Structure formats: structure tokens, C-alpha cells
Amino acid sequence: MRNLLLTIAYCGKSLHGWQIQDNALTVQEVFQDALYQIIHERPDIKGCSRTDSGVHANMYCVSMKIEHPITNDHLMLAMNRYLPDDVAVLDVSDVPDDFHARYSCKGKEYVYKVWNSRVRNPFLDKLALHYRYDFDVEALNKEAQAFVGTHDFTSFCTLDKREKGDFTRTVEYFRVERNGSLVTFTVAADGFLYNMVRIMVGTLLAIGQGRIPYGSLKDIIEAQDRKAAGPTAPPHGLYLNKVFY
Helix, strand or coil: CEEEEEEEEECCCCCECCCCCCCCCCHHHHHHHHHHHHHCCCCCEEECCCCCECCEEEEEEEEEEECCCCCHHHHHHHHHHHCCCCEEEEEEEECCCCCCCCCCCCEEEEEEEEEECCCCCHHHCCCCEEECCCCCHHHHHHHHHHHCEEEECHHHCCCCCCCCCCCEEEEEEEEEEEECCEEEEEEEECCCCCCHHHHHHHHHHHHHCCCCCCCCHHHHHHHCCHHHCCCCCCHHHEEEEEEEC
């Protein structure tokens, strides 16, 4: 029995998140179907996190235990033969028996992409948020530093049955950067709540538009109230960018 770590990437435009659903095509479903074509088994696979419909991943990690003798390199190549074009296996490696893609994770980095222009970019359709309003990137980058550190992020979480208990997370860094019309919001933390990054970005955009005053983030965090924060940014600008072990 081997414990394997598979690193994959996927475009979420036509996929409904990671976890299998009864009435929608998901990453886990196409992954399991491709794997079955190769080893004729359906092992218990562990994904590193939940991702919502329309969200993308530059790096998503899956662990699983198999007895099949296929080499790691041949498994990678075979998976890419059977997977749809919007999902690819980037690497397959052996990991210790107690490794778990989700519970061994020490942190993640997300990127949110905004196409900040009056004219939409057809090459970024469903790959970045088209946002027409002007905003000061340097000012928002300075504002976003209020997120850095250990805080209760209840104000930046969509409350449902997924989230229970401690809402404290430690944000390592948050950067807002512009390259022409493309603005990227990059955040790393030891963990994320449901919709946390999208609410962070939505709140920053509301500040940039003047609907929430500059200097409010500290008070919004301390309020521990979802109603105090801004809107939830759409899913299609969000990318799981790195997973740290």
C-alpha cells in the first residue's frame, strides 16, 4: 500500500467545485472517473480543501492510498490522458502513511484577479472579475494590512453548517498589486473560513469605491458580524494558488 500525493490544477469555468454532487459535474468526479480507467479501483481520496463552483486552482492537492504497481510518472501521464482539458495532474509523489491532503496542510495562498477597466477582456471571461470602477491600488494595499495577524474573522465568513467553533485565523500576508488593468489580491493564512477571501476582496473593493470608509477594517474585524463587512466577490476571480505542508 502506497500513500500518494497528487498535485493538480484546474479551470473552474465549467466545474462545480471539488466535492462530488448529485446534479453537477465536479473536479472530484472527473478525477475519480479518470483514476478508475487506469487502476480499476475507487480508493478513498482526500482533497486539500473545499472549492466553490466557478473557483479555479493553480495548485490543489489530493492524497490517496493504492496498492496498484503503476509508477508515479506513468500515473501522472495516464491521468492526463483521461482527464478533461480543464483539469491536469502536475505531479505525483510518495508521502508518509500518515499524510493527509487536508489535515497535514499548514496553510494556503489564494489569489483573486480583477480586470479593472471600462472594457471587458474576452480572454479573461470567467477567469477574472470585470470591475469598471477606478480605485487606488496602493491605498487598498495599505488598508489590507489590517487583515494581517491573528484575528477572529467572523465578519468575513458566510455562516452555514460548514463553519463551527473557532473562527480565529492567522493571516501571514495580504498584497494588492496592479499590472496594467489586471489587479491581483494575494492572501496567505493558516486556514480560511467559508467565503473568507471573497468577502475580504468584496470589502476592499467597496472601500475603494467609497461605499465603506477607509480605516474601517479594524472595526469591521472587531465587530465579528458579517453584516459589518462588504459584499462577497463573485467566485470566478478566485484561485487556490499554493498549498503549504
